[in-house]
Amino acid sequence: MRNYLLVIFVGVNLLLGGVNGRFYKDAEREIDTNGMSAVGDPGMRRNGLRVAFEAWNFCNEVAHEAPGMGSPRAADCFDVSNSTLLHKVSEADNKLGIGRTFKGLSTEAMHRPDLYAVEKELYLGSLCEVSDSSKPWQFWMVMLKNGNFDTKAGLCPENGKPKPPFTTTKNFPCFGEGCMNQPTLNHRPTQLLGDGTMRGWFNGTYDLDADIGKGLTNLSFYEVIWEKKLGSGSWVFKHRLKTSMKYPWLMLYLRADATKGFSGGYHYETRGMLHTLPRSNFKVKFSLEIKKGGGPKSQFYLIDMGSCWKKNGEPCDGDVLTDVTRYSEMIINPDVPAWCSPTALVNCPPYHITPNNTKILRNDTANFPYGAYHYYCAPGNAQHLEQPVSLCDPYSNPQAQEIVQLLPHPIWGEYGYPTEKGQGWIGDPRTWVLDTGGLASRLYFYQDPNTPPAERRWTSIDMGTEIFVSDKDEEAEWILSDLDVILL
Numbered sequence: 001m002r003n004y005l006l007v008i009f010v011g012v013n014l015l016l017g018g019v020n021g022r023f024y025k026d027a028e029r030e031i032d033t034n035g036m037s038a039v040g041d042p043g044m045r046r047n048g049l050r051v052a053f054e055a056w057n058f059c060n061e062v063a064h065e066a067p068g069m070g071s072p073r074a075a076d077c078f079d080v081s082n083s084t085l086l087h088k089v090s091e092a093d094n095k096l097g098i099g100r101t102f103k104g105l106s107t108e109a110m111h112r113p114d115l116y117a118v119e120k121e122l123y124l125g126s127l128c129e130v131s132d133s134s135k136p137w138q139f140w141m142v143m144l145k146n147g148n149f150d151t152k153a154g155l156c157p158e159n160g161k162p163k164p165p166f167t168t169t170k171n172f173p174c175f176g177e178g179c180m181n182q183p184t185l186n187h188r189p190t191q192l193l194g195d196g197t198m199r200g201w202f203n204g205t206y207d208l209d210a211d212i213g214k215g216l217t218n219l220s221f222y223e224v225i226w227e228k229k230l231g232s233g234s235w236v237f238k239h240r241l242k243t244s245m246k247y248p249w250l251m252l253y254l255r256a257d258a259t260k261g262f263s264g265g266y267h268y269e270t271r272g273m274l275h276t277l278p279r280s281n282f283k284v285k286f287s288l289e290i291k292k293g294g295g296p297k298s299q300f301y302l303i304d305m306g307s308c309w310k311k312n313g314e315p316c317d318g319d320v321l322t323d324v325t326r327y328s329e330m331i332i333n334p335d336v337p338a339w340c341s342p343t344a345l346v347n348c349p350p351y352h353i354t355p356n357n358t359k360i361l362r363n364d365t366a367n368f369p370y371g372a373y374h375y376y377c378a379p380g381n382a383q384h385l386e387q388p389v390s391l392c393d394p395y396s397n398p399q400a401q402e403i404v405q406l407l408p409h410p411i412w413g414e415y416g417y418p419t420e421k422g423q424g425w426i427g428d429p430r431t432w433v434l435d436t437g438g439l440a441s442r443l444y445f446y447q448d449p450n451t452p453p454a455e456r457r458w459t460s461i462d463m464g465t466e467i468f469v470s471d472k473d474e475e476a477e478w479i480l481s482d483l484d485v486i487l488l
């Protein structure tokens, strides 16, 4: 009953938020008493925005900065006073790159791009931090990743172990030397326009010598524009992502990451928006409008969640040999099929758990919901896997990873997730209120036998797309707003 009330109040909030400030406040207080927000800016409604940018190579590192761009970390953070935006991060801060010092930079990191980016993120976090409560928070995070992998460059470890250059028959995309480069970054700092709209953006390309002002044909491109009316509504984040022949595998997400500790895919201290880590009892609310899907290879994640716990269930501590990144994603592109099937158990998790906590083994062909799973892969450092099993890619993360990918299916209906292909897709914009905690606590994740079950704490929650090796130029375009993570 409490959950039901919460949803009602959120709805009221949406309808009247812009019209009647007082009523909106009341509705907000109602949410507070029934469920606390886990994010610093519930529903993206704060006028003084906090947003940052990070770009990752194939294994979530930097390797080499793009010429003239500095370290691929940036932020746009400001407070609003008397209709003036007071920016907290200068363009000089955003351009900081190896060899240039800032407050808190260690000598060790000065000339090492991977370490430098980590410390730059902490520095930007210190400039953006909102500490008007006991739980300080920093920013929403725009995350961009280039899926090119040059196995001859020796840049990525294998399940966390250093790996020298190698050749392989596997088809990792790479056009040749330099294919793992970082992108250009253009930043329009948020400004208040004459009509009362605040607006700013990040955009750029991986094609370093291109002039994107002259058209995007054959070029990679990304862009996130944020807009909000001063004093009302939610920030609206408009995303575009375009692949090209040279850059066929790109990812762009808007993340709510932990404000401290390791967030999903990191093996180092991070900054973000989740001041409280959601565990099993929480909902995720947001509005999503998909305008262009990004083609058949676009694994659009209605929601993607990431965390880290060790093989034995203990929390991660940064030891990349025993830490395991855990991801789960609901893919809503109707073109993406279930690879898991009664004749391909290798792509299914060992079992499914129903909302009423009944365990269904994947060889129970009469009952297992095969269509609910796109793909499951196990961490490469696990020693007690049930056969047959697919191992996750050992190179695309700083440590071993495990991935559970879901598809719309009636079995997820109880959690408010899409039950049929096409729901929430192009032409069907929706506001979702997902019982992500209920679903996530029932997903299968690997653990060594006879170890106490991990306490699942989600350090990253995000939305966006992974265009997974397109064979032609593809473009995705979507709008995200109202994001909140509500603890029940």
Ligand SMILES: *[C@@H]1O[C@H](CO)[C@@H](O)[C@H](O)[C@H]1NC(C)=O
Pocket (backbone or CB within 6 Å): 082
């Ligand atoms: C706010 O701005 C207006 C117009 O610029 C100015 O007249 C007014 O004094 C300012 N108020 C404060 C409190 O700074």
Ligand SMILES: *[C@@H]1O[C@H](CO)[C@@H](O)[C@H](O)[C@H]1NC(C)=O
Pocket (backbone or CB within 6 Å): 186, 187, 188, 203, 204, 212, 213, 223
């Ligand atoms: C990208 O950003 C630049 C600089 O802010 C801007 O001139 C341009 O219009 C933006 N979009 C494209 C498609 O280039």
Ligand SMILES: *[C@@H]1O[C@H](CO)[C@@H](O)[C@H](O)[C@H]1NC(C)=O
Pocket (backbone or CB within 6 Å): 217, 218
């Ligand atoms: C784009 O690439 C195709 C195939 O390589 C080529 O034929 C075409 O001329 C290119 N277009 C532009 C505008 O560069």
Ligand SMILES: *[C@@H]1O[C@H](CO)[C@@H](O)[C@H](O)[C@H]1NC(C)=O
Pocket (backbone or CB within 6 Å): 354, 356, 358
């Ligand atoms: C649990 O739900 C399934 C359908 O999802 C149903 O067949 C089964 O009888 C239920 N079991 C219990 C114990 O309620």
Ligand SMILES: *[C@@H]1O[C@H](CO)[C@@H](O)[C@H](O)[C@H]1NC(C)=O
Pocket (backbone or CB within 6 Å): 361, 363, 364, 386
């Ligand atoms: C199903 O798999 C379980 C192991 O997960 C095994 O014990 C059982 O014998 C299998 N059942 C059939 C019918 O193959």
